[in-house]
Amino acid sequence: MNSSTIASPDENEYFETHSAPPNLPELSRIVQGFVLRHHAAGRHVVLVSSGGTTVPLENQTVRFIDNFSAGTRGATSAEYFLEAGYAVVFLHRQFSLLPYSRHYSHSTNCFLDYLSEWGRIGEDGNQAGGDVVVHSKYRAQMLDVLRKYRRAKEGRTLLLLPFTTVTSYLFLLREVAMQMQMIGNGALFYLAAAVSDFFVPPDRMAEHKIQSGDLSGAPETEGAKPATQAAATTKETGAGKKLVIDLDPVPKFLKRLVEGWAPEAMIISFKLETDPNILLYKCRQALERYRHHLVIGNLLSTRKFEVVFVDKEGEQWIRVPEAKDGEEQIEIESLIIPEVVKRHEIVMSAKKDGPMAG
Ligand code: PAZ
Known part of the structure; x- marks a missing residue:
């Protein structure tokens, strides 16, 4: 149809x-x-x-x-x-x-918290080189997610x-x-x-950023909607400036x-x-x-x-x-x-x- x-x-x-x-x-x-x-x-x-x-x-x-x-x-x-x-x-x-x-992106942990360093100890007893591995605590769950992700990808x-x-x-x-x-x-x-x-609606949408400050003295803005037409306007009220929005x-x-x-x-x-x-x-x-x-x-x-x-x-x-x-x-x-x-x-x-x- x-x-x-x-x-x-x-x-x-x-x-x-x-x-x-x-x-x-x-x-x-x-x-x-x-x-x-x-x-x-x-x-x-x-x-x-x-x-x-x-x-x-x-x-x-x-x-x-x-x-x-x-x-x-x-x-x-x-x-x-x-x-x-x-x-x-x-x-x-x-x-x-x-x-x-999602399991890792917006969580309270930073993604680096899932990782740990696995390294070699050099002859001088200090860390020499090394690698990054998934922290043992997260490994089983991550492997499960990884397998499902790969299956969907393949x-x-x-x-x-x-x-x-x-x-x-x-x-x-x-x-x-x-x-x-x-x-x-x-x-x-x-x-x-x-x-x-x-x-x-597009015909009532401001072209440029809605101004909160005073624009008197500034060059005229191209495509500006008259306040009577715009869906979002700032208005001076007795209690100060307000943003008034009128939506369809x-x-x-x-x-x-x-x-x-x-x-x-x-x-x-x-x-x-x-x-x-x-x-x-x-x-x-x-x-x-x-x-x-x-x-x-x-x-x-x-x-x-x-x-x-x-x-x-x-x-x-x-x-x-x-x-x-x-x-x-x-x-x-x-x-x-x-x-x-x-x-x-x-x-x-x-x-x-x-x-x-x-
Ligand atoms: O994205 P989220 O998991 O935080 O929330 C889900 C939800 C509440 C937006 C969804 O379950 C829902 O009810 N969507 C329809 C919302 C509505 O238009 O009534």
Whole structure:
């Protein structure tokens, strides 16, 4: 199906008024090759979105709005999908956590803390030359991660696609979804990224860095928007200078994904809340509004220990069991992904056996 035939005006306008990432055609070809190769090898393909999107306040961006997400959920989930035999398109915020390297990159340890020096003692009794080795305490775990990383690398089962802004995220999501259409319900969307709900429309975006100081006497700035047009302006108030930002809502792209970009795929969205009283309500509302397969709800404070699966049958909580003495706590994604894979298999076999089969 062609997405433009069922796109709403606000969605069309969004794509028409924003510039696509310049390398989009090249990325599209890479994704196409990736999807075809893995489909031919009998592998299912999952798109995992991960990390937060930014909302630039200026065209030549100095300032932007961001959110908390480090990409832990996405990067960890991607590893478990790879272990489950999926090929993974990892659509992630640039410089957020990545599968495998996440174990070492943003940890409280500096990566050098994982290493120790192994050396020769010279004839004079002093250290002479030497080598770097992994500290014995970390060796077993690192070997395990290394083997999984190598397997993914050699099988070319992990494709990394970085984004920064909400716009680049949306262009990439649409493009990948269109390429994944060719594998029907073998495609899975696992949307764990924290995507901005608001943005600055291009016609109200300042060209240059928003000024906080006094510019009277400075040469005129080219392309400056009149204060009445700009989405972000500084205003003199009785209590001093204030930055006032007026954002538009991002069109609801999940609806487009479900109805037009990937109508046969299994689609899972995440819902983050901070108020436990409204979590289930918001998950059910999303499910009803977008009519996709599953919403995974989580609270900011407990997201690493419990999540709730909400689908049309009801709810299922998944909780990490308490670790026994001396044992490390398991990652909740090691429980989430097998459950997702099970549900994806049900979706795929239901379509195969359905009235349209054959
Ligand atoms: O990146 P992270 O592991 O710190 O957080 C993951 C998460 C909470 C962003 C994710 O689980 C999630 O709920 N994503 C959707 C957020 C939302 O738009 O509601």
